[in-house]
Amino acid sequence: MDSLITAAARALAAGDPLGALNRVALRDDAPALALRGIAMAQLGDLVLAKTLLRRAARSFSPKEAVARARCIVAEAEIALASRDLGWPAKALDAARATLEQHGDRLNGAHARHLEVRRLLLIGRLDEAERKLSELDPAPFPPALRTVHELVVAGIAMRRLQTKAARAALALAEVAARRAGIPALAAEVESASLLLRTTAARLIARGEERPLLLEEVEALQASNVLVVDACRHVVRDPGMAISLATRPVLFALARTLAEAWPGDASRDMLVARAFGAKQADESHRARLRVEIGRLRMLLQDLARLNATKRGFVLSPSRASEIVVLARPVEERHAGVLAFVADGESWSSSALALALGTSQRSVQRALDALAATGKVQSFGQGRARRWITPPMPGFTTTLLLPPPVPSE
Known part of the structure; x- marks a missing residue:
């Protein structure tokens, strides 16, 4: 040389x-x-x-x-x-x-x-x-x-x-x-x-506050029942139940946890789980079925009891129930989290990272672009998407969770 x-x-x-x-x-x-x-x-x-x-x-x-x-x-x-x-x-x-x-x-x-x-x-x-x-x-x-x-x-x-x-x-x-x-x-x-930046939000007893990553870690080890909206898991220090593939059940669990120590009304549960503006008899019948499924899944973590106006969640071992939520709630949060790392992404790379179809990712990118949250440059296969890193919080907990070895 x-x-x-x-x-x-x-x-x-x-x-x-x-x-x-x-x-x-x-x-x-x-x-x-x-x-x-x-x-x-x-x-x-x-x-x-x-x-x-x-x-x-x-x-x-x-x-x-x-x-x-x-x-x-x-x-x-x-x-x-x-x-x-x-x-x-x-x-x-x-x-x-x-x-x-x-x-x-x-x-x-x-x-x-x-x-x-x-x-x-x-x-x-x-x-x-x-x-x-x-x-x-x-x-x-x-x-x-x-x-x-x-x-x-x-x-x-x-x-x-x-x-x-x-x-x-x-x-x-x-x-x-x-x-x-x-x-x-x-x-x-x-x-x-x-x-040193906000990693998640803690929702408990009708109030919420930001958490750093080490505070999230401490919360996971504490004697509370956590309904984790970052990873779609319900856990206490003894065990964890994944609801990542059960979005309706997770929506019910989160609504019940946010209402704790009170109960959540049937109308609220129907609205959050099924997206119905007004509950009819078919929604109420479906709610009974889904509540039964959730009760079976969470039986080792909490009791799910009926009340006059709805249902209430009571922890079996934990001292209280809290919700761990993403720092920013966004319909397309997974796509936004990747693009917000400051690098330029193609829709095909995002689809591979998220484990979904490129068409779904493209629809999400178009929706985010319409609200000014992302922007693109280039044409055709050379098209890339980017946005400045979101200030004030980390996207660590917005990214896809580890595949269930956790």
């Missing part, structure tokens, strides 16, 4: 893309194309970066497997940054295996982190945690160690483990300072901010 390529690579490692471009901007050989692609990615021109990296991968000879693998990893990182979640995970896995087989452990670890970050983004926490546990961060240089600790913190925050998240962010801050890369330091600060 010649001196200009070496100097450009060192500049990129130090977070100086302009310095790298000064050395290789006029060159079209494969190593220079790869470095130019990474530099353009650091400068934010992801489309040109992807084009340059693909040209570089084609320009390397078949014998240069490591160089080709590095280009694939770099392209995967660009795909993640541009929220193109449909990029082939198998290609990244093959590139990682190639790097590890040829002794390039650091770039192999970087590829593993990209896999984990994608899994974290789409809510597959168990798989992300398993893959991350296969890495030993001790020999990592400061920049890679920063990325590792940010991923650890991200998983911990999604699992409501704020102590572990703070510890990981403290390590990330130290590593970012040692790396001397401003963009990394800014990413650590942004992640730390999530612990």
Whole structure:
């Protein structure tokens, strides 16, 4: 490798893309194309970066497997940054295996982190945690160690483990300072901010107040029955019942919890669960059926008794009943949460992350755009959606919950 390529690579490692471009901007050989692609990615021109990296991968000879693998990893990182979640995970896995087989452990670890970050983004926490546990961060240089600790913190925050998240962010801050890369330091600060902003709302006895993430964690461990509207779960310290696939039953449970210690009227329950403005006999009959189903599901957590005007929920073991609600109640909150991370999203990537159809996501985006909450740029398949991060609260609890291992 010649001196200009070496100097450009060192500049990129130090977070100086302009310095790298000064050395290789006029060159079209494969190593220079790869470095130019990474530099353009650091400068934010992801489309040109992807084009340059693909040209570089084609320009390397078949014998240069490591160089080709590095280009694939770099392209995967660009795909993640541009929220193109449909990029082939198998290609990244093959590139990682190639790097590890040829002794390039650091770039192999970087590829593993990209896999984990994608899994974290789409809510597959168990798989992300398993893959991350296969890495030993001790020999990592400061920049890679920063990325590792940010991923650890991200998983911990999604699992409501704020102590572990703070510890990981403290390590990330130290590593970012040692790396001397401003963009990394800014990413650590942004992640730390999530612990200092509103994560949810507590609704109890007719009043509500905002909660930080660590307060949400403390609430989950306290002796209360929590109807969790963030994850659609009813839980006390002993057990949890998921109603994620039973929206009518969850609406009933939430209405009863908000009315506690009083009862909820039948008209209110019908309105909240079925969307009827006025209850008729068919609604009341259906309400009796759904209340019976809810009573069976929650029998180990609470008693559900009839009153003269409706029904009342009484905890079996807990001292009181509260509702944990999202910081902002929004019909399309899942879509809004992803778009509000400040990155540009395609409707196909959102559909993949949310586990729903692209048509449903497009309808949600159109509805949000009509109210000015999101905006788009580009046309056709290049169309992307974005909105500034919502001020004052974290979107952690707006994102899809972990798949039920919890």
